[in-house]
Amino acid sequence: MAAVVAAAVRDADRYRPPTLTGLVDLLDRQARERPYARALVVGGERVHLSYRALAALADDVAARLGGAGLRRGDAVGVLSANTAEFVVALFGAARAGLVVAPLDPALPMAQLSARVSALGARGVLVGPPVADTRLPVQAWPLRVGVSRAGTASVTLDVGPAAHLPRAAAELSGDDALVMFTAGTSARAKMVPLTHTNVTASVRNICATYELGPRDATVAVMPFFHGHGLFAALLASLASGGCVLLPERGRFSATTFWDDMRAVAATWFTAVPALHEILLDRSEQEYPGPQAPPLKFVRSCSAPLNTATQRALERTFGAPLLSAYGMTESSHQATSEPLPGRGELKQGSVGRPTGVEVRVVGPGGIPCPVGVEGEVWVQGPTVARGYLGDADETSYTFVDGWLRTGDLGLLDADGYLSLTGRITNLINRGGEKIAPEHVEDILAGCPGVAEAAVFAVPDATYGQRVGAAVVVRDGEGVDAAEILRYCRDRLAAFEVPDRLEVVDALPYTAKGGLDRKAVQARYAP
Template sequence: MAVPAAASVRDANRYRPPAVTGLLDLLDRQVRERPYARALVVTGERVHLSYRGLAALADDVADRLGRTGLGRGDAVGLLCANTAEFVVALLGAARAGLVVAPLDPALPSPQLSARLAALGARAVLVGPSVSDAVLPVPRWPLRVGVSRAGTVAVTLENGGAPEVPGVAGELSDHDALVLFTAGTTDRAKMVPLTHANVAASIQHICATYELGPGDATVAVLPFFHSHGLFAALLASLASGGCVLLPERGRFSAGTFWDDMRAVTATWFTAVPAIHELLLDRSEREYPGPQAQPLRFVRSCGAPLNTATQRALERTFGAPLLSAYGMTESSHQVTSEPLPERGALKQGSVGRPTGGEVRIVDRSGRACPVGVEGEVWAHGPAVARGYPGDRDGTAYTFVDGWLRTGDLGALDEDGYLSLTGRIKNLITRGGEKISPERVEDILAGCPGVAEAAVFAVPDAVYGQRVAAAVVVRAGDSVGPAEILRYCRDRLAAFEVPDRLEVVAALPYTAKGGLDRKAVRDRFAR
């Protein structure tokens, strides 16, 4: 039976997500009921850190921060890789009533300074192995010592915290986080998320995948973005699971399967680029029958072509569940369900999880089933706006709805299929072309590992379609063969006018294709 092009899903099964109110009580139930269960596996020696131990460290940091003169609702930055220091600093600052802004440690000093200044952060908690960048506010080094015997200790060097102008005055102790959207300094936006936003997101993720104390995962993606933070770290800790933090806090394809085995992982989440990397290396590195059985594998952050999805499922012996989310929605908006909870539809990103999705045309009217339009999202995990940016807030947040900027359509079962990004559309002689669609076709060509499609200016058509592709190691497929493959599957105006085989494509820290860098590098 057909339904309107809007959908919502309620958790109707027996699983109940963890009852948390935000970062403040994230660990409380586990500390009461399972204090000695492992929460984290850390360092190269893979030492276990229990829920009780993690909570004690967070309380210690909260106590120290409470004596610095910072008030509830004050903002602090957090510069750290995916190490124990990140988790302890995040939870400790939250327990002290502070608002935490995780930042990418790899950003150049001017970008870090610009973000901290715009926020009005009063200090920065700094983990190990972070560069000595010159910052506009005090650096407070934080270290966690974990021995093989299980003893733990924390040190925090702190001093004064001057008042700094910025948008921090728009924050309160109801806020838990400020995350920065992906992009360069001039395009990145600040997104404040309340404890209620955080709790809703965690509950939706846990309910979708029925996460519990029997689950464990490896942290693949950085915690300074919402994907790694919410899906891998916070949902796991709230549900009583365990997270292994790779050595030095960074993903390594070479140690990934050893890490998965070490933590007895039941699932993991990553962006398509990492899935492609693991698949390409699987013949040499995937342990096969000796691998830890997985309940599911999750993909989010960019479109995953169906050929890769099928290959991943065959190789890893687990369902691949595609999800969709963004920073402004506290990560997850939709996801494919577990196989026992609903149909898996390759090419879709599943059904809404804990909120609503509707498809809207250019006039603001809801589109019928199957008709493409802009994806709008609504629910308790959606942020309130962008502090210090009234115009951006007014455009993006409309009567409680989040305008995502993504194009898509809902089917009769309420499953969302994404077709592109509005700002990425290429206009060739009046025809609108989705680069994501062309990339999906290119990625399906035998021998092609990755593809990026972009516009190049043209005096006659306005824009033409160009593509840069990476060929799999050992394959000799060339531009002529790739274009022949495209002509059989694309409209004539969608076929790239120019195609170049390149050694590698640039990616953002979040793991998505860096389209600006692609244009700068290849649109010559």
């Protein structure tokens, strides 16, 4: 029987997700009904910005952008760390009817310029810490001042807007965001998301975790990525919660628990690499009974091994919920449910949340329960395609379904387990090996903190299995012990032929393992 799973319908009497139509009115209900409630806690001084003040700043920015001749459906970039400037720019541009493209401030200027040009942005709103603004369009510096009394002001000088046709010609007033997928400037794809996509995603996230005005979080993940933007920022503000923006707009393990206590956080979301950092430092830094009581901890954007999940739950005293999503699905597609709302199945990424999930084999034929195939997603959060890339659009988006490129299987209860990524598979003499599976085993070895598995070219087998592992400080485990551990738990052809203990692994700006860098560094 085909395994087609629809999202469960939440008991409407228990929780109602927020009402909104997109980015334009996301703040409106809170600004109207709870104007003086905290929306943001900002920077090292941790000054509070209310919903009323945030909405007023956004309206100010919208008026200035509109006065500069920008029209509904025009694209603008936002280039900033996780600061008040990013949030005000985002909502200000949205209220002006513009389409916002969040940009990674850590990218080299050449890559930033390539993305701005490919999109055809009419200008870029720039916040701290960006200093170099040699972009192909006007950079419009934006600064937000917030006093301890809660008063706020914005400084923005909107100069002449550029006229670059490019991909922006495909946008309309129905669009809210353009998100860039991971990749180099030449390969990063542009994903247009409508206000309908945004609304569905935010409501699904709020409903999954039953977020409300009593909830608060710390912005760990960057807002230029869907993980930080949708899950931490938009879902929190739409549901009336509060978001702390760390000093300099960046995650810091050193100040993280102080930030959590300062905002009385009830949850946070991060990639596994950051969870590992917090876990490794917990003996010295986790405040124990002084930590705010957490409803849950969320993990997304990369596989989380079950050993780490169990250790995090024991240390932080809260359930760790794994979720799965991608840029093309407006972030979240599946998640483990809250305790009491469904079974928690470690090793899975939960059930669909407001979308349908299908696992298919060759020819797009749905696989039976428990059989591995490619994960496809369909629903109101799925984008219509890529800007300026008809070939990739026709390949990835098929009859309303998004081909994710991820491998997985569904169980009888509709829970999805991911087993790897099609493009990452290692072909060792015809045996297909998922690096993610081998990494999960390696990470379970006592003393191993992180692991990366990659293909090593081989004249006989085509490819062999290579691995680079990071050992926790003070642990005496060596390569021979790690390989013995693997031989007891992996098929013979899956055991790494080459294993190297290294000091650190490369990660992308979004917090995922940088597999290209791993391959270049360790495979030759």
